[in-house]
Amino acid sequence: MVGNHSPAKEAPHARPHPAERHSRLPAPSARPACGGQVSHALARVARSHRTTAGHLLRRLGLYPGQELLMMRLWEAGPQRQSELIKLMELDPSTVTRMVQRLEQAGLISRCAHPGDRRAVLIETTPAGEALREEVEQVWRDLEERTVAGLTEADRAELSRLLSLLERNLATG
Amino acid sequence: MVGNHSPAKEAPHARPHPAERHSRLPAPSARPACGGQVSHALARVARSHRTTAGHLLRRLGLYPGQELLMMRLWEAGPQRQSELIKLMELDPSTVTRMVQRLEQAGLISRCAHPGDRRAVLIETTPAGEALREEVEQVWRDLEERTVAGLTEADRAELSRLLSLLERNLATG
DNA sequence: GCCCATTACTTGGCCAGCCAACATAATGGT
DNA sequence: ACCATTATGTTGGCTGGCCAAGTAATGGGC
Numbered sequence: 001m002v003g004n005h006s007p008a009k010e011a012p013h014a015r016p017h018p019a020e021r022h023s024r025l026p027a028p029s030a031r032p033a034c035g036g037q038v039s040h041a042l043a044r045v046a047r048s049h050r051t052t053a054g055h056l057l058r059r060l061g062l063y064p065g066q067e068l069l070m071m072r073l074w075e076a077g078p079q080r081q082s083e084l085i086k087l088m089e090l091d092p093s094t095v096t097r098m099v100q101r102l103e104q105a106g107l108i109s110r111c112a113h114p115g116d117r118r119a120v121l122i123e124t125t126p127a128g129e130a131l132r133e134e135v136e137q138v139w140r141d142l143e144e145r146t147v148a149g150l151t152e153a154d155r156a157e158l159s160r161l162l163s164l165l166e167r168n169l170a171t172g
Numbered sequence: 173m174v175g176n177h178s179p180a181k182e183a184p185h186a187r188p189h190p191a192e193r194h195s196r197l198p199a200p201s202a203r204p205a206c207g208g209q210v211s212h213a214l215a216r217v218a219r220s221h222r223t224t225a226g227h228l229l230r231r232l233g234l235y236p237g238q239e240l241l242m243m244r245l246w247e248a249g250p251q252r253q254s255e256l257i258k259l260m261e262l263d264p265s266t267v268t269r270m271v272q273r274l275e276q277a278g279l280i281s282r283c284a285h286p287g288d289r290r291a292v293l294i295e296t297t298p299a300g301e302a303l304r305e306e307v308e309q310v311w312r313d314l315e316e317r318t319v320a321g322l323t324e325a326d327r328a329e330l331s332r333l334l335s336l337l338e339r340n341l342a343t344g
Numbered sequence: 345g346c347c348c349a350t351t352a353c354t355t356g357g358c359c360a361g362c363c364a365a366c367a368t369a370a371t372g373g374t
Numbered sequence: 375a376c377c378a379t380t381a382t383g384t385t386g387g388c389t390g391g392c393c394a395a396g397t398a399a400t401g402g403g404c
Contacts, residue, residue: 037331038318038319038327038330039315041334041335041338042217042218043222043240044338045218045338046214048338048341049211049214049215049341050215050391052341054359054391063360063392064360065360065361066359066360068215081382081383082382082383085382089216089219089220090360091361092382093361093362093363093364093384093385093386094360094361094362096385097361097384098360116370117368118369118370119369119382119383120383139211143211145340146211146337146341147337147340148340149336149340150333150336155209158330158333159209159213161329161333162214164321164322165318165330168317168318169217169221169224169317170220174389222361226361226389235362235389237389252352254352254353262391262392263391263392264353265353265356265393266390267353269354269390269391270389270390272354273388273389288351288352288400289398289399289400290352290353290398290400291352291399292353
């Protein structure tokens, strides 16, 4: 991975005082007049989607989010970090760190921008380039799995609606 | 936020599924260059949505994600942590830490489960209860902003499609 | 009674992402 | 030339979220 893992230890605590309240309420998933039908669904689906992407990307040594940055580089070639930030709509600090990790992983490299000493130029390394096919395959798999069972019309409709939502949320 | 920082005053702070349908799958239509149309849109919209939620929740001293846990407690009353984990479909460790922070913020309290010394019962505190109206208002606002401009039919359709996606991603 | 799988939770570690504050470098105006 | 403004990145700090690994308590089988 572009990182790694490890173990654990113990801990205390525990507070007395039961007071056992039996609040057996109605079924958990009643769809109450809970304000956010679409919001909830969107959040759940997106998290699930991201987690699935994570599992697939894992074998390639990437974390979800990193593949998007790589894809931008593959498609648009070497570019300024500020360009990545703008296009991916991420916080500058997020990109800075992601870039640091990807560089350390040997997938990209940073170099000074000739002509603007503030800027950093970012480009893929051969190792990074080598991941392209696999990552794109992962995305095809993911997309297929995501919209499985939807008709062509459904997919188009979904894209249309998501675009509307994106517009709504952008302007605010 | 709920974790630390501060705000203005004190104590509690200031910091702050529907339908389904048939559909036969057609040939893997040749998609545009970019493999994940829906996937990309979904990811972008969801991130934007979450960020927007974050801005709204911020004034209440909450981080996005925490409000969902509170809402479950408000709706279903005191319950085991394992129940929250199951219903929210989160990793146990995620809930453990979220609960620790919310407890430290004074919004919920943990106590031993009488009869099962492994379990932890979680309930809202008065301070937590006091946030309910505001949080629910935030969610109504968020939902409204999210689906603004969509017809009733569009909203229903969107919910339907998202449910399908959820099902697709769950089984895998 | 005794042993073991299961359940419930916790900690360590790592990542994306955000905000705030900061250091530099380029630019524009006067 | 000089200085304020803008552009570009970076670091610190905090969150949600995941995985791996570990501690306890429960419950079942023998």
